Amino acid sequence: MCLEEGRRAKEPTRAVDYAAVTRNGQQIYLANLHHAYTQGETRRAFAVRTRPQPVTTPLRPAAFEPVRWRQLLLFRMPPNYADRVALKRKIDAPDTDMLAHCDVVLRDRAARHSWSKKLTNEVRRSIKLLQALQDTPGAKIHASDVLELPRLGGTALSTMEILDAAGLLIDDRTLAVRHYFAKHTADLPPKMTEQLQLWLDVMIDGSRQAPRRRARHPQTAHLHILGMASILRSWAAAGHESLAEITKKEYLAALPDRGAHRNFAEQGFRSVFRILKARKQVFLDPTRGVKLTPVTASIPLPLDTDAIRKALNSPDLACACAVSMVAFHALTGPQVQGLLLTDVRDGKLYLDDRIIPLADPVRARLRAYLDHRTLTWPNTLNPHLFINRRTAHRLTPASRNFPWIKVDLKPQALREDRILQEIYATGGDVRRLSDLFGLSIEAGLRYANTLEHADLAENRVESSSNPGTG
Template sequence: MSTPPPSKCAICQVHRVAWTKPRMDFCYECLPGGPVVPPPCRSCGARDRYFSQGQCDSCHPGAPMHPGACRSCLAWGVHRAHSWYCWSCRWWATHYPMAECMVCGFHTTIGDAGMCRLCSVEGRRVKEPGRAVDLAAVSRNGQQLYLANLHHTYVPRGKRHRSLDEPAAVKPPQHRLGVAEFTPVKWRQLLLFRMPPNQGALKRRIAVPDTEMLAFCDSVLREHAARHGWSKKLTNEVKRSLKLLHALQDTPGAKIHASDVLELPRIGGTALSTLEILAAADLLIDDRTLAVRHYFAKHTAELPQTMVTQLQTWLDVMIEGSRQAPRRRARHPQTAHLHILGMSPILQTWAETGRQSLAEVSRKDFVAALPTRGAQRNFAEQGFRSLFKVLKARKIIFTDPTRGLPITPVNATVPLPLDSDAIRRALNSPDPAVALAVALVAFHAVTSPQLAAMQLTDIRDGRLALQDRTIPLAGPVLTRLSAYLDHRSKTWPATLNAHLFVNRKTAPRTTPVSRNFPWIAAQLKPQALREDRILQEIHATGGDVRRICDLFGLSITAALRYANTLEHPDLANGPIDNSVAPSADH
């Protein structure tokens, strides 16, 4: 298996070279002065199947029909032409996930019982009639190897073998007959301490037949998978993950915590899709902690306890809002993250000087602790204004040291044009999603959040309906849109996701893609590309601010930021290249 095949003939590029030692670059048919009749195989004597180096296509170790061992079940008799897999293991690879076998420890395709195919065949061979497979007895006396394609894999009722090139048929949702609604238990077994799972006990629990809870989850899984167009492999990954969760439960039959689901990847399970199924079955307790709370705990670990309590009150109001007077709406977690980023160095300094509470901070202390300039000063001012305002409203501090102080203006940046060659390369990217996203931003200055939230129904008759604006799409955008829609329908034909942009993670769901998709592959920043497009338009129109506001939905203040570049010394000396995107006049 490790011997690579010899190179092809330098002339016909069809047959392999006649021999490799000494080096030869032609086959027998293309030899100078030929064609020459190849000699018989020096190993088996075959005369009509010559391959290279005096051997036929079965005897040469690099030939496509040279026999070897299966990569998964180690069965003898597979060929290089079939990627060193037997027929049953090829079927397993399309239906089951890759993980570590709980019996032999081999990292390969794992079935529902947590075993590889070799251990499954061995288990059926050694098991007693009428009893479940004893995992301890499977590997007690070693493994019995066999010839390839003699032991066919077990296919459940209603399924059949199909070729890898044949698409899986999406069946309509069907409820399992005889499966009643499952009601989780109300009580919960408390633990004195948590121990790592015992592998032997975990193997025995997975091997038992499905309980009422697993049967109910399986019916929900099948219906959800058929409705969202999940692949067989993803469906079986979630089924195995549900079995692992059920085996690890401290209280059998109780609802499952999301924090336990997030630990599944460590033992070979999948977390995100399993969370969806548990939520659909109403068996999930969402106890996940926001990332901003972990960030808060990390940056307040060395502060005095009184100060941490005051900061915790502020953080709860920021994230969850407040219904008591004075009422306050919840803010985005990223806002609290930026506030903590700006306040953390100053809070550490105050703690080192002996302050135990924020009530001890005076206006003089606050002004002296602020950075002199830059974004860090803006973050600190905004954070402390929010912090002291909440604490004063809750009567935790006596005075607000930030009240009445002037706000430091944010330093405005000058938008700069991008390299036109980089934009052209991204527009002609072989990835249809990258080409379409770059075209929408380069021609119409669409923002990254608007791209992620864009629906398929937002584009009608060559026009894009974007909030309160209707944008006629440019010709290059329509070309790339057509190519992307063909790619989307071919790659994910059964997806229910109504968003325009989907990827491997969002196609089985209805959620939008992240704001980083597909910009990591494009190697461009959408904000910089948008600024480049607006700069081209402001220079093409001679500084028409009203037109810029109507065309891109900008405010007067934002449009003036681009209009001021007309007199900027770094941008006035050289013309901006308008060859990538047309102006609004065309």
């Protein structure tokens, strides 16, 4: 058939319905004459029809219910991306009820968060790709399949947001710590691996079974595995099939002599054996009565004043604002990342149970950054203070590396420098550190002990000119 007739009859943003176009015959056109007069007018009319309009009331999604059955597979084969023709034919097929349902949610989200036309079209195409690759048409889509979209030129994160809002997403993503656990327990005996798997599940998900236990941060489990991995392999090489066979003497002999790895191993095995003992997987706890080895505290060091001054005067307004908050008020990196617009008002910063009057240099940089934020993303709904081009159209915070990746400073080192300047200025007043920065007594003593340090005493006069002082 003639392609011009198909383009003329098809609806905007939808594929050509060949059956409907050829139902009453075909209109033939002379080649290379049609676009010369109508291309510009068609493009302008299409832009008016597809321009995002402000939405005052939420759109009601089309009635759609995902199928409850699922095609079971003997084994999952990687998608065959070689047959591009068959895949393109599926994408160009008429829209289904599932696509219409997602399209309503997509248009609503795009209008509310000011998504560009390019991003909206990429998400619409990505959803069509996912439907074309489905084993069970009309079923919910797994997040692991969405993560494969970049290989086909699609977008994963925005598509996952739309599917989640439409109620069509099954989040089957695996935590990185579980991959790390599987890697370091692959060569262990089955019984030992089963016991460690029970421990990991309780650490990550918590337990409502007595004795109850709250879920821990995945990074905690990661550090425990890091300290225990080499010891577990040595026990497996010695012929042990289960952790119930480990005695207190073998446990003490396997620990490293010193260092952070010894502390990681002690804390990890204490956690493992406590959980296994509570679940009646072991008879005795070999870690009982063994004191933890104290970790050698590091000595906080001052930073170069010129580097801090350069970062404070950075042309990137987000960098200058973030650096000033840490340099003057000693905020932590996660605190800066989680700041909301409502946390800053009346020249004060409301942080947890603390009220911090902002210094004048901080207020000046904050005012400049807020003006830049308003001009760059005037319609953003993101409540976080620091946003970038990736998060401006969402509600999530920026990554922990933003905006620090643009300056040669780390927030923790800058925070330590600020607290050091305060301890120098007050002559070791730990109570003042606790009031100003919310530190505990032990943390305050870590900085107070630097007053008599010989290496730091030599540079005290030079560091006193740091702009974070006062």
